[in-house]
Amino acid sequence: MCQPLRQQREGNLEVRAMAYDDRYLAFMGLAPRRIPHWEHWSCPDAETYLTGIDYYEHPRLCRLKLAELYPQLGLPVPETDDPKPRPTLGPGGASSYTDAQGRHYVRWGDAHTGHWDWGKQFRTAEDVFAFSPLAQGDFTDIPVVESRDYSDEEALYRAFRAGYPAEWGDRAPAGSTSSAGFYNTMFMWPLLTFGWELFLETCLDPRFDRIMEEFAEINRRVFRSFARLPINFVICHDDIVTSRGPVCSPAWMHKHIFPRYEEFWGLLKARGIEVIFMSDGCLDAYVEDIFACGARGIISEPYTNYKAIARKHENCFLAGEGDNRILTRNDPDEIEAMVRSMVETAKMTGGYMMCIGNHIPWNVTPQGIQRYLDLSAELAHR
DSSP: OOHHHHHHHHSOHHHHHTTSOHHHHHHTTOOOSBOOBOOOBOOHHHHHHHHSSOTTTOHHHHHHHHHHHOGGGOOOOOSSOOOOOOOOOSGGGOSEEEOTTOOEEEEETTEEOOOOOTTTTOOSHHHHHTOOHHHHOBOTTSOSSSOSBOSOHHHHHHHHHTTSOGGGTTSOOTTOOOEEEESOSSTHHHHHHHOHHHHHHHTTSTTHHHHHHHHHHHHHHHHHHHTTSSOSEEEEEOOOEETTEESSOHHHHHHHTHHHHHHHHHHHHTTTOEEEEEOSSOOGGGHHHHHHTTOSEEEOOTTSOHHHHHHHSTTOEEEOOBOHHHHHHTOHHHHHHHHHHHHHHHTTOSEEEBOBTTOBOTTSOHHHHHHHHHHHHHHOBO
C-alpha cells in the first residue's frame, strides 16, 4: 500500500472514507465493511427467475426490479421497455449452430457469439512477417476488439476524452471509480491480429520482434492518452494464460510483455492512476511479475490461487475467486462453502470483491445464482 493510504488508515480513515463508495475502497485495499461485487453477468433466465418479470418481454422493468433486489450487481438499466427477441440458434432452440459455410455460433447472454475468425486476413507466416502495425495505423475495420484508428495520438486522446464529463478537466473526483479499460494491453494484439495458430507459429522467430515493438508503439499512444484522462483506474486486460497456466515461456514474456507493462503502467502511476490487471485462466506463474510491473491488483478466474496472493501482497485488490461450476451444480452446502471461503480471502486483504471469475453466462442455474447472491448479502462483510 502506498504511504498516503497508510497515513489515512492510521488517521481517521472512517471519516475520510464516508464519501467513497465500497468499490473505490476495495480497489484501493481500504477494507470496506461491506464487500462489494464485480460480476461478469450475462444470464437473462436468472434475471427472470430473480424478479418474476420476463427479461425479454420487459427488459427495463426487469432490470429496475433486479436493481431493487440486488443493487450490488450495478447492472445498467435499458432506456426503454421494448421487448427483446429471444435468441434462437438452429432447430429446436439449440444452444449452438454451424452454418453452411462451416462457421460456428454459440449462445451468449441474450444473443449469440460471432464465429471465431481472428486473423482471417492472414494465411501464412510470411503474411505475418510482411505486416506492419504502425504502417497500418488504422485498425477501425480490422477485428481486434480494440478496433480504432491509432495513427493520430491527439485524435485518439480526444476520442477517449469524450467519454468523461467536460467539467472534470484532467482529474477525476477524489474517491471516484472513474476508469478506462483496454483489452489489448500487449499480448492480445498479436493473438487477435493474426489468430492463435499463426501467432504461435511465428512468435519465436526473430522477425517477430519488430512486430511486437510496433504494437508497443501503438500502445504508448494509448497509455499516454489514458494518463491525460480524468480517471483513477485503468483495467488492463491480457489473456496471458489459460486455465492450465502460461501460453508463452517466462523468457518470451520477459522480453516482449512485462517490460511494456512496466513502461505503460509507469505512465499511469506518475499521474496517480492505479492499474487493475485482468486475465482469464490460472495466473499463478505470473502473479509476481504483474505486481512487479506496478499493478494494484488482479481480477482473474477461480483457477488462480487467491489466498496465496493475499498472504503475500498486503491489501492488494483481488476478484474472481468464485466458480460458476459450483453455482450450476446448485448444491446449497457447496455454494455456502464457496462463499465462506471467498469471505475468508477477503478478510486477508482490504482489496477484495465478490466475483464469479469464470463468468455467469446464460446456462448457469438461476437457483444457484440466487443462493450465491443471498449468501453474499448475508456473509460478505468485515
